[in-house]
Amino acid sequence: MLTLGRLFTGVLAVGMCLSSCQDDDETSIDTQTLLFGSFYGECSGERCVEIYKLDTNKRELSEDTQDKYPLANSPYNGQYTALPASFYPLVQDLPNLIPNQLFLEANGSIGSPDASDQGGFYLEVTQNGNRRYWFIDTQKTRIPAFLHPLVDTLSTRIPKLP
Incomplete structure (x- = not known):
């Protein structure tokens, strides 16, 4: 005969197993x-604002026309x-x-970013259905070290795009 105590213990054990089996990364x-x-504020010409959209499902790179x-x-x-x-292979990674x-x-x-006419980088991703966006300084002394490799990559690749 199943007692209420045994039923509770069984439900508790299953719940603990399920919670411990979940992926820790909820992002x-x-x-x-x-x-x-x-982007650059004190600038003239078409290259002052260059924003791109990378779609990895379509394997497509698009350029913003509004600038x-x-x-x-x-x-x-x-x-x-x-x-x-x-142009897609230049930025697919x-x-x-x-x-x-x-x-x-x-x-x-x-x-x-762009406070002393040095420009900035724009980055946006979707996380848990929300748009996450950042305006990142181009001066590495003003940003955390973890962003330095990304800023270096953007600095070299964006000029190669139209």
Whole structure:
């Protein structure tokens, strides 16, 4: 005969097993779409604001056609046109280069992007259904060391894009 105590013990044991079997990483990052780019306020010409959308499912890279200076208090909303397929391999690995520590940072500015006309980088991912976005200083002395490899990569790859 099953007693209430044994039933409770059995339910407790199953619950403990299920909770210990769960993945400890509760962060779900959508690496399908990544927005990235650079911006400069004291600048002239078409290259002052360059924002791109990388879609890994479609294996497509698109460029924003608006070229509006991004506002630090909201994510960037662009209008994108697909680039030739030859540009996709230049940036296809960017989602894998985003350090996990970045997701501990609040949305907004890291460092003082473009405060002294040095420009900044824009980065946006979707995490647990929410848009996460950062405006990152180009001066490595103003940002955490964990961002240095990503900033170096963006510095070398964005100029290779149209």
